[in-house]
Amino acid sequence: MIYFQNDYAEGAHETILNKLLETNEVQTPGYGTDEFTSRAKELIKQACASPEADVHFLTGGTQTNTTVISAMLRPHQGVISADSGHIAVHEAGAIESTGHKISTLASDDGKLTHEQVDAAITDHFNDPTHEHIVQPGLVYISQPTELGTMYSKTELTQLKKVCDKHDVPLFIDGARLGYALAAKESDLKLADVAALCDVFYIGGTKVGALFGEAVVITNEKWQKDFRSIIKQRGAMLAKGRLLGIQFETLFTDNLYGRLSSHAIEMADKLKQAFLDIGISFKYEPSTNQLFPIVPNQLIEQLSSRFAFYQWEKYDNEHTVCRFITSWATKEEQIQALKEDLTTYHLVK
Amino acid sequence: MIYFQNDYAEGAHETILNKLLETNEVQTPGYGTDEFTSRAKELIKQACASPEADVHFLTGGTQTNTTVISAMLRPHQGVISADSGHIAVHEAGAIESTGHKISTLASDDGKLTHEQVDAAITDHFNDPTHEHIVQPGLVYISQPTELGTMYSKTELTQLKKVCDKHDVPLFIDGARLGYALAAKESDLKLADVAALCDVFYIGGTKVGALFGEAVVITNEKWQKDFRSIIKQRGAMLAKGRLLGIQFETLFTDNLYGRLSSHAIEMADKLKQAFLDIGISFKYEPSTNQLFPIVPNQLIEQLSSRFAFYQWEKYDNEHTVCRFITSWATKEEQIQALKEDLTTYHLVK
């Protein structure tokens, strides 16, 4: 079985594993107070052109979203998210478990528009009963989104401007951030992302690490005591070095960028393979997540050899599927799929 | 600097790292639904002689305590713990963050007695105002305790009996469980532990793994939907295989037991080195945590070369220190410390 189901099907890039082996016997203090972690933080601040930022390493995405969001809200506040946002759908109520509502806005492409956010916040405070309604205290977006789409520099700039206007901070879930930065149509650099939000994170789990997400807090207002909050959420790794070593490796010689670019190249080939046989996409295929509209007959045929996700029914004869590439995807895996697609096309 | 500060100063046992390397390119589904994890669960159930138990793998101790305890309590209930219990002291309010009070009972040696627990629960329900007081809903103990002491089989049996009498479940924090099982004075086997509580966990982070704790839910009552609760607490690792692989390795050829025994041997030598120069212990030295009462002058001398923890003031001239050995402690590290102790003793 060849997996296009997700971007966490393998272990880690070999450079990272080798580094873990090489440093294995070095003794360090715990909880991220070691030198590997210090160096990793410095490398990330440089890459973000944010010397004043605070950087923290956590283990996974849901954990990171929960820790950050609950740290940034007062009790009566909630977080605005697209209705397809990961926190609103697939985190088992993690945000709500910390006492906060997710106020979802409808989105066709996984993105929030600045007009939408502006209207939602303005409407809230104009409502005469607003004291009885959860107050918007944070805006959450994903870059890239859960639907594989991306914010452009203009879109992100406008969104940040609206947030600033209302004094509501902006948080970016970057679980797959590398893949957006490496996308061909992307006009956002890492430093732009850092400059255009209050807090964001750089996903490692899906981009070559065993696990790990690097939270970057650029707005000083949210930096205070964040380590205590990490600890309270059960998100402070005893052997914090494991995160430090991984991120030091990822941000040395631009490994993070190179791994991301590889996934995009693989996705482009996969995209072309679908297009070649006349299959189009539900959402704009920009990053490493592709949502082709696949004939049900083809799904059946592919399923014996390939693992992928059936996202949603399209019509009686087609289903939107999700195919994902990653830092670990191999040319021959793409080739294998391509062959099956071609065979199907010829037969049909 | 040689570390006796904690048992998480190094990476992982090389067998584990090698296994991670070897399996690195295998593609698996996520979230612990892979085959490594399945096998690890089976091995643990066998080792616990608990074929009906549920086993789950989490990343760290605070995370595990929080996930288990919050899953087992109704809103108005709290958890009984020794005042030295890790959850009561060093988890940054993680339990309280889920809405539950920790009711602490005073303990000189880190252990709860069955009389103490019986009295606490009985007194609660006898209090005419008990509806206004947090109800005991769970008893939490650590084996070994945070002070390096251990429950005997008799003690644990009595404690479980009291819990059953009051229909209050018993949860054992086994972050260092291997070191208690391997201790010379121990009369408890893993299967005994499994039989004498409702839920417990087998710590990996401190016993040879990079990270990981194996929760064993022996009482069927608490098994339902536990995976959703793990996910909600941000404690479900995307690459769950990493936990599966580590625990499969630890529970193959009794690696877990052998690593634990090694730490105990090292601790025995360390204990003897202290005793040899007339230094006694604040708490009974049974496991891998030693609490010698060290002259302040000696502390100063040792501190240049060894890292250890100054636990609490003993008197004006002595401090209780904590020295910890682990699966990774080397003979020569013990030897080095022993030499320094002897030198100090001769000079003095």
Added chain:
Amino acid sequence: MIYFQNDYAEGAHETILNKLLETNEVQTPGYGTDEFTSRAKELIKQACASPEADVHFLTGGTQTNTTVISAMLRPHQGVISADSGHIAVHEAGAIESTGHKISTLASDDGKLTHEQVDAAITDHFNDPTHEHIVQPGLVYISQPTELGTMYSKTELTQLKKVCDKHDVPLFIDGARLGYALAAKESDLKLADVAALCDVFYIGGTKVGALFGEAVVITNEKWQKDFRSIIKQRGAMLAKGRLLGIQFETLFTDNLYGRLSSHAIEMADKLKQAFLDIGISFKYEPSTNQLFPIVPNQLIEQLSSRFAFYQWEKYDNEHTVCRFITSWATKEEQIQALKEDLTTYHLVK
């Protein structure tokens, strides 16, 4: 200014105030352990034909919803509600503050259909990723709804059947229950309501009391320790007698029923007054809440003398308004509004 804005614009029915005066100097124990409260509980159990039920008195609706719902859910569970449900809209995130998500289902008339609930629960458990999604743990409905509509006996029976099928309990918010019971089209008696859910409450605040809601727990499963949960939520009144006295009065000589019927009579006259000048209603006008589609010009005219709520825009020239009658509405208030409506109609 004459208020049709809500059903809590006045104090309490004079019988209640007189009873409070009359009993004022009687000394009683606190927290609802007094004899007035005991008698009130008995009267309600009789009225509900539910001798085995537990009855508790709380102060207000949001408090009651929060206390009940948080008592009935495990951490990973959420509550299903119509998107217009009070808990989903106007309780400032009270439910989420206890850690639980509200999963809303779209509704045009404020009601949930049994098909809708069945599909939502079935779909949840059929979703292969359901462990990552908030689990439906409770169904919340309002009788009458926030839009003035009502469930029929058939509808409620079907809903309860679906809930039972999935082993998910049903909770009815009866903040205005009296007005539904008294409605002309109603085929549900109080005992039917009690029999067709697991927990519900009988609103006093909006039906003649100064304040107070009577929670009736008919399903034994949810009765245990409920007083502790009330206390923990800050919902246990020190002078519990105040609630006991009020509900004893309301359930003596059917005062609750008589006050409810009065409001319905007043609402019928109001309804007719709107119909007489050709104004129709957005939602079926069944209870004490009316939602006429009012010309904006008329709104302006009425606003100088009457207080009512502008619910939502209908079209460029009309707005849906909410007019409410209550136990306290006077004939002359209806008459005054009717005159204004007629004048407007004639002039126009």
Added chain:
Amino acid sequence: MIYFQNDYAEGAHETILNKLLETNEVQTPGYGTDEFTSRAKELIKQACASPEADVHFLTGGTQTNTTVISAMLRPHQGVISADSGHIAVHEAGAIESTGHKISTLASDDGKLTHEQVDAAITDHFNDPTHEHIVQPGLVYISQPTELGTMYSKTELTQLKKVCDKHDVPLFIDGARLGYALAAKESDLKLADVAALCDVFYIGGTKVGALFGEAVVITNEKWQKDFRSIIKQRGAMLAKGRLLGIQFETLFTDNLYGRLSSHAIEMADKLKQAFLDIGISFKYEPSTNQLFPIVPNQLIEQLSSRFAFYQWEKYDNEHTVCRFITSWATKEEQIQALKEDLTTYHLVK
């Protein structure tokens, strides 16, 4: 049975009841936006000499403590309290239910000393592991305390100074504040209390009202959005007027002060009655709560006619009891008790 068990055994002072009757038919908007409430707020700000303060009315003590404390803490922070503090003992875990730990300090008389608080906060931040420990985010005291003792102006000034030094706010639970202000030894005026903390409340439930606590937020930092937090906690009364009317009455013609003084006079007589027969007190008898050390034989005799609370065992022959007077205590009730005491003394 004559009640000395608590200060909420009766209804309300007749002036309040009459005012409720008199205003009963006035129509007002809900949720404390009415004119009675506005006037009550003004009267309280005047009485506190705090024109810039925000005043809010809630229903009961536990509710008020929970609402205020949870509004003032970030997630990783806890509240410091004497171990006898009401929040630590008799609120069923209400504070913890909002996610926060109560860090108790030992106290013999129910009061915290400024040295104690200074040391606790200083020690916390000096602890090298403090990131793993709940951070002190608020100091909670009761005036008078749960043991009937009081802070002097000097003591409160020192405490506030320590809090300011550490930038940790001070919150005063004034459930019985009137009785401290009226106490003979008191050197604190209401305006002093307002000036020497950040937030406090003026209890109505125990001082003549049916129910109600007036929260006074003097420190502007904590004023923002407090009404939303009240609503979220289920603590916003629909008929907010009931609180406005009661507090307007209490703060007109100094009714609050006069009722408080009456209780103190009654307590003085009661105190003398005990002293007259040689019974002394466990805690300094300053306010309306007395803790005589009563022979068990006398307790038995009194119990047939008087209700009071057996607080704790003193020795094998004596029990510390709690006798409480209130605004409602009658001369003849004191006289009756005095007679029984004298009889007992003579016989013995």
